[in-house]
Amino acid sequence: MPIVRTLKNQQPAMGIKEVSVLCLQYRSFQFFWSVALLILLSPSLAEAQRDRVGTASISGLVLDQETDDPVIGVEMSVDGTSALSITNDQGEFRFEEILSGSLVLRSRRLGYQERTDSLSVPEGALIDVTVRLSTDPVELEELVVEVRSRLLEQRGFYERQRTGYGGVFIDRETIEDRNPNVLTDLFRTMSGLRVVYGGLFGPKVFVNQNITFSDGGLGCEPSLMLDGVRSTMRSYDFIDPVEVEGLEVYAGGGAPGGFSDPCGTIAIWTRIQVRRR
Structure with a gap:
């Protein structure tokens, strides 16, 4: 009878030892894969750090x-x-x-x-x-x-400027030099454009094309291309000049293919994605 009691007491002790060994093996397995995962992710972490800088x-x-x-x-x-x-x-x-x-x-x-x-x-x-x-x-x-500007380079701004489509090109540096209060301030001194103030939605921009001021006409209203997409925005002054990386102004139909319009085209490239209206 004492022998039987001794055997019963030993069984739990062996079970505890086996469980301890299994736990140690599991933790070693976890540590191994954690280190391996960290090594694999190191290039990605470095890339993310570089992007932040x-x-x-x-x-x-x-x-x-x-x-x-x-x-x-x-x-x-x-x-x-x-x-x-x-x-x-x-x-x-x-x-x-x-x-x-x-x-x-x-x-x-x-x-x-x-x-x-x-x-x-x-x-x-x-x-x-x-x-x-x-x-x-x-x-x-x-x-x-x-x-x-990397953004303007990707949008073809400099290529069109070099090719010479007869447009006016204004980049971010020029915008900062002129320091406009509103975007239409950039158009007021441009030859061939006319800024008309008033109205429900603020100033409008017109191209002096095939029409004279003497006959009372305002001119022809150009198309607006916002980040490469035709926009129905009612006023240019809805866009803060701080958000603009560059703009192109074509006073006639001689603009490059995607911007061609008989009344001219104004293309605006934003630094911050603008909600289109």
Whole structure:
């Protein structure tokens, strides 16, 4: 009888030991997969962190200061980063997704004086630079920098501006320089446009086309394209100038295909998605 009691007492002890081992194995399994998941997600977390900081793109051209010829094989780098680009046969280079802010651009090639330039890169911008290198230790020309909007580049704004459709192009920098109180302030000084104040919905914009002021006509009302979509918005002043990244004004039917209208077209590109009316 004592032997029977001893066996009964041992069974629970073995069960507790087995459960403890199973719990330890389960926790080890959890820890292993937690570490594995963290390793897999590390690139995504880094990407998300980069997006929060803000990025920009830099492209440019390297020229010989004396001959103005493109310089091939120049090592372009950004101090403090792993970014590296080598100029091609046309002397061109490009950096994608560079962290915005203040940075130092370094240019190096055998046979030329090394050059460093400080840049202030706005978030989301496309920076075009022209770098000149010299074989002699002479004073170099200043870096030529052109800042473009990534949004306007994607919308074809600069391409239409270069092609020349006879339109008026206003970018964000120009808007900030003019500091309009309302959007129609930008149209008041444009040749061929007339801003008429009053009415239920505020000022309206007309194109002086095939009509004169002497016969009492207001002109022809142009179409409004808001972020590439035709809009029936009653007044341009419903849009805050702060929200506008750029605009294009075509006073006649010579606008590019998507914007063509006999009475002209005003295309507005917003920085913030605007509720269309």
